[in-house]
Amino acid sequence: MKGYLKLKNGDKFEGEWLTESSEPAAGEVVFYTGMTGYQEVLTDPSYKGQIIVFTYPLIGNYGINKEDFESKVPHAAGVIVYQGNMKHSHYQAECSLVEYLNKWNIPMLGKADTRAIVKKIRKEGSMSGVMASSTAAVPELLPLNRASLVSQVTSKEMTTYGNGRHHIVLYDFGYKRSILDELLSRNCKVTVVPYQTSPETIHSLKPDGIVLSNGPGDPKSIKPFMPFIKEVIKTYPTMGICLGHQLIALAFGGDTERLLFGHRGANQPVIHMNTKRVFMTSQNHGYVVKEKSIAAAPLNVLYKNVNDGSIEGLKHKVLPIVSVQFHPEANPGPCESNYIFDEYMEMVKHKSGREKAYA
Numbered sequence: 001m002k003g004y005l006k007l008k009n010g011d012k013f014e015g016e017w018l019t020e021s022s023e024p025a026a027g028e029v030v031f032y033t034g035m036t037g038y039q040e041v042l043t044d045p046s047y048k049g050q051i052i053v054f055t056y057p058l059i060g061n062y063g064i065n066k067e068d069f070e071s072k073v074p075h076a077a078g079v080i081v082y083q084g085n086m087k088h089s090h091y092q093a094e095c096s097l098v099e100y101l102n103k104w105n106i107p108m109l110g111k112a113d114t115r116a117i118v119k120k121i122r123k124e125g126s127m128s129g130v131m132a133s134s135t136a137a138v139p140e141l142l143p144l145n146r147a148s149l150v151s152q153v154t155s156k157e158m159t160t161y162g163n164g165r166h167h168i169v170l171y172d173f174g175y176k177r178s179i180l181d182e183l184l185s186r187n188c189k190v191t192v193v194p195y196q197t198s199p200e201t202i203h204s205l206k207p208d209g210i211v212l213s214n215g216p217g218d219p220k221s222i223k224p225f226m227p228f229i230k231e232v233i234k235t236y237p238t239m240g241i242c243l244g245h246q247l248i249a250l251a252f253g254g255d256t257e258r259l260l261f262g263h264r265g266a267n268q269p270v271i272h273m274n275t276k277r278v279f280m281t282s283q284n285h286g287y288v289v290k291e292k293s294i295a296a297a298p299l300n301v302l303y304k305n306v307n308d309g310s311i312e313g314l315k316h317k318v319l320p321i322v323s324v325q326f327h328p329e330a331n332p333g334p335c336e337s338n339y340i341f342d343e344y345m346e347m348v349k350h351k352s353g354r355e356k357a358y359a
């Protein structure tokens with residue numbers, strides 16, 4: 001059966017509809033450039049409601065396994081690939097990509113001219129679109145609900161994992177399992193809390209540190225909770241990852257803006273501003289912190305993207321607060337920024353040092 005992607009600007013791309021349900025799907029059309037990691041990408045809550053165009057042609061070649069889920073359910077609205085319906089082969093594979101998508105009723109378009117779609121998005125920017133098996137569906141008929149994305153993926157209740165020595169509260173805006181795993185592997189007990197959790201509740205947990213997770217959508221949609229976030233992060237050593245990083249900037253008076261087409265892939269070069277060391281990072285974001293907006297904020301720029309110069313990390317001038325726009329937990333992606341978790345744990349362990357600095 002034929003299938004189509006229609007972009008908001010009216011452009012139409014044809015392909016083969018590979019999944020069972022013929023229901024159309026709408027979402028923000030974005031592209032991901034990594035060669036592997038489709039299972040992690042599809043189950044990363046930051047992709048909630050997005051139609052993902054994979055630029056690597058062989059997507060599905062190693063199937064779906066039990067190990068690589070970033071959350072229990074997939075979050076992407078749709079999948080677009082160059083080949084599709086690949087015969088998979090891997091010793092850990094449990095099923096094919098198409099079988100997995102069928103289970104969750106997520107459409108996949110194969111044999112699509114992914115290069116043409118990406119060139120369009122790179123020129124005109126990420127935009128909404130609709131995937132359908134008939135040409136009748138139009139994007140306007142399937143409106144997007146960007147504002148409530150975080151509330152769709154956050155935990156419903158508080159859950160504690162592990163019994164390590166350092167108690168970390170992970171604010172859940174749509175956290176990736178790998179972030180939890182990184183903390184657990186560093187002798188932490190982690191309490192995952194819904195993103196609306198009040199400072200009083202956090203204080204009652206007596207945490208040693210706070211992590212603000214990644215998550216979908218516009219960081220400004222969390223603005224009503226900013227006073228909560230600000231109070232909590234000023235009190236405990238804090239690390240922000242991706243959306244969490246953007247929220248730290250907003251909390252200290254900074255501003256965010258939308259990138260033309262975002263950074264989504266596993267080889268985004270980032271430079272450490274002090275050491276000038278460059279390393280590759282895994283990324284997935286459509287918004288960035290505006291550099292001018294933090295000029296008066298008590299934040300230093302610690303990392304920048306080598307390709308476009310955008311801000312990739314911040315450090316508070318006095319308080320033990322650090323944040324990165326990229327993903328140090330890096331699944332999928334290179335692990336060379338993994339040390340950021342070690343640095344954060346040092347901050348957590350030297351809490352008394354923070355108290356001295358603040359006195």
Ligand SMILES: NC(=O)CC[C@H](N)C(=O)O
Pocket residue numbers: 046213214215216217218219241242243244284285286287288
């Ligand atoms: N991975 C993330 O946390 C993404 C953050 C935010 N939703 C963005 O697109 O910029």
